[in-house]
Amino acid sequence: xxxxxxxxxxxxxxxxxxxxxxxxxxxxxxxxxxxxxxxxxxxxxxxxxxxxxxxxxxxxxxxxxxxxxxxxxxxxxxxxxxxxxxxxxxxxxxxxxxxxxxxxxxxxxxxxxxxxxxxxxxxxxxxxxxxxxxxxxxxxxxxxxxxxxxxxxxxxxxxxxxxxxxxxxxxxxxxxxxxxxxxxxxxxxxxxxxxxxxxxxxxxxxxxxxxxxxxxxxxxxxxxxxxxxx
Amino acid sequence: xxxxxxxxxxxxxxxxxxxxxxxxxxxxxxxxxxxxxxxxxxxxxxxxxxxxxxxxxxxxxxxxxxxxxxxxxxxxxxxxxxxxxxxxxxxxxxxxxxxxxxxxxxxxxxxxxxxxxxxxxxxxxxxxxxxxxxxxxxxxxxxxxxxxxxxxxxxxxxxxxxxxxxxxxxxxxxxxxxxxxxxxxxxxxxxxxxxxxxxxxxxxxxxxxxxxxxxxxxxxxxxxxxxxxx
Numbered sequence: 001x002x003x004x005x006x007x008x009x010x011x012x013x014x015x016x017x018x019x020x021x022x023x024x025x026x027x028x029x030x031x032x033x034x035x036x037x038x039x040x041x042x043x044x045x046x047x048x049x050x051x052x053x054x055x056x057x058x059x060x061x062x063x064x065x066x067x068x069x070x071x072x073x074x075x076x077x078x079x080x081x082x083x084x085x086x087x088x089x090x091x092x093x094x095x096x097x098x099x100x101x102x103x104x105x106x107x108x109x110x111x112x113x114x115x116x117x118x119x120x121x122x123x124x125x126x127x128x129x130x131x132x133x134x135x136x137x138x139x140x141x142x143x144x145x146x147x148x149x150x151x152x153x154x155x156x157x158x159x160x161x162x163x164x165x166x167x168x169x170x171x172x173x174x175x176x177x178x179x180x181x182x183x184x185x186x187x188x189x190x191x192x193x194x195x196x197x198x199x200x201x202x203x204x205x206x207x208x209x210x211x212x213x214x215x216x217x218x219x220x221x222x223x224x225x226x227x228x229x230x
Numbered sequence: 231x232x233x234x235x236x237x238x239x240x241x242x243x244x245x246x247x248x249x250x251x252x253x254x255x256x257x258x259x260x261x262x263x264x265x266x267x268x269x270x271x272x273x274x275x276x277x278x279x280x281x282x283x284x285x286x287x288x289x290x291x292x293x294x295x296x297x298x299x300x301x302x303x304x305x306x307x308x309x310x311x312x313x314x315x316x317x318x319x320x321x322x323x324x325x326x327x328x329x330x331x332x333x334x335x336x337x338x339x340x341x342x343x344x345x346x347x348x349x350x351x352x353x354x355x356x357x358x359x360x361x362x363x364x365x366x367x368x369x370x371x372x373x374x375x376x377x378x379x380x381x382x383x384x385x386x387x388x389x390x391x392x393x394x395x396x397x398x399x400x401x402x403x404x405x406x407x408x409x410x411x412x413x414x415x416x417x418x419x420x421x422x423x424x425x426x427x428x429x430x431x432x433x434x435x436x437x438x439x440x441x442x443x444x445x446x447x448x449x450x451x452x453x454x455x456x457x458x459x460x
Contacts, residue, residue: 085321092321094406099328101393163331176324 002034004060006048009039010122010196015229017119017195019108020069022188022223024057027073027181029219031083041124042131070100073181086181099174099182102163107189110157111201113139117147118197122229154201161208168207172214179218187215187223195228232264234290236278239269240352240426245459247349247425249338250299252418252453254287257303257411259449261313271354272361300330303411316411329404329412332393337419340387341431343369347377348427352459384431391438398437402444409448417445417453425458 005025008018016025016037028035040048040056048058049065058067059075066072074093077086087093120131120143132143139146164186173179174186190212193201202209216224235255238248246255246267258265270278270286278288279295288297289305296302304323307316317323342365350361350373362373369376394416403409404416420442423431432439446454 088321088324089319090322091315091318091405091410092325094318094410095322095325095329095404095412097401098332098393098397098404098412099325101397102328102332105392105396162335163328166335167328167331171327174325174328175321180321180324182325182328 001062002036003028005035005037006040006045006053006056006058006060007037008045008056009041009124010229011124012122012227012229013039014227015122015195016226017122017192017229018056019103019188019192020055021057022191023069023181023184024059024072026184026187026215026218026223027076027086029222030086030179030181030184031076031080033076033080033083042127043124084178086184088175088180092180092182096180096182096185100185103185103189106160107186110153110160111189111193113146114150114154114157114199114201115147115193115197117143118199118229122196150199154199158202158206165206165208168211173211179215183211183215187212191215191223195226198230231292232266233258235265235267236270236275236283236286236288236290237267238275238286239271239354240459241354242352242457242459243269244457245352245425246456247352247422247459248286249333249418249422250285251287252421253299253411253414254289254302256414256417256445256448256453257306257316259452260316260409260411260414261306261310263306263310263313272357273354314408316414318405318410322410322412326410326412326415330415333415333419336390337416340383340390341419341423343376344380344384344387344429344431345377345423345427347373348429348459352426380429384429388432388436395436395438398441403441409445413441413445417442421445421453425456428460 005021005028007016007021007025009016016039025037045053045056049060053065053067055067057069057072058065059072066075073086087096116135120128123131136142167174171177174182190201193199202212235251235258237246237251237255239246246252246269255267275283275286279290283295283297285297287299287302288295289302296305303316317326346365350358353361366372397404401407404412420431423429432442
């Protein structure tokens with residue numbers, strides 16, 4: 001049964017940029033599950049199913065709608081245990097949470113503050129006012145002021161990724177010689193920036209860049225084939 | 231067959247402080263393996279077995295000596311698969327490496343620079359000159375200068391542990407409702423400081439402190455019963 005992924009989209013419907021939707025998209029590809037995706041701008045999230053969802057991704061399967069990327073990963077693991085695992089066991093599921101916490105606490109805010117104006121500029125016009133108001137309230141400054149100075153801040157952001165860099169000098173993926181869901185969590189953060197913004201978060205010779213390219217190459221380059229907002 | 235753990239010791243032989251030895255000690259307790267431990271000051275590491283080891287922990291089992299705490303954890307997992315697992319599967323083994331990289335890159339250097347003089351002061355006198363010379367060369371300053379200002383630096387150290395804190399607000403251990411080897415890796419870093427130094431790395435109301443206390447309570451409080459250098 002084909003899945004339906006409700007996927008955050010920009011003004012160009014083909015541009016999919018949510019870091020959380022990217023996790024679910026990579027997990028669906030990892031499990032080799034057929035899916036169609038529906039583009040959803042922010043202002044239409046409330047129209048999914050009966051309107052009970054505040055966020056995407058939402059995944060519909062056999063008429064049941066589910067949200068929360070973490071729960072979706074566990075759902076995919078549960079219904080397709082014969083497919084390549086996203087966690088490789090209970091310990092993998094647990095320690096994926098530490099990777100998620102690293103993404104949430106080291107990457108999310110820092111990246112947001114380097115691309116927030118670029119995100120605004122690629123949104124559906126009907127989303128832009130909501131986005132500007134909600135994000136300017138969150139940061140207490142204009143989007144322009146938040147994003148300003150990113151050339152300096154990116155240096156400390158790169159330094160903060162040292163635990164990932166050190167690991168990826170020694171192995172191809174967080175999962176070792178193959179990717180796990182933990183890889184997709186961190187990939188999603190960087191793919192969010194790559195899709196929305198031309199600003200380079202990483203240097204080309206960074207081992208993290210090499211790993212990111214390997215992730216883009218997975219599933220016959222499926223993630224690489226998705227359009228960028230430019 | 232009883233294991234023999236060669237364990238870094240201070241001037242007081244009963245004081246065991248190496249963060250890596252603590253990993254192995256906790257892993258042996260986790261596996262409920264009987265072991266005796268031999269105190270080893272730095273200058274006697276070269277006398278273990280045939281003198282081929284540069285570092286502790288070294289673990290002897292059936293006449294074979296092994297080193298490297300990571301390898302020892304895998305050895306214990308392999309020979310005692312019926313005992314509680316240290317990794318809970320292949321994914322757990324892999325993602326433990328990310329936790330190890332977090333310890334190596336976020337915690338090790340920062341903690342060392344807050345306790346290095348305290349470590350010096352609790353060492354066997356025959357170790358002190360070696361320790362001072364090697365660490366002053368590494369840091370390019372006197373031990374006194376390295377440790378100075380720790381009251382300011384501890385603030386950013388605490389902030390750097392946010393990925394751990396965020397997780398431990400939501401669950402008891404990195405392993406969920408029970409500890410895994412990943413817990414012992416991070417525990418060992420903080421236990422190193424607790425044994426060597428009276429300087430408080432964490433605030434009492436930090437969720438990380440609560441988790442640390444839970445680790446001290448494991449195995450009938452075995453880690454808590456070990457003496458501190460004071």
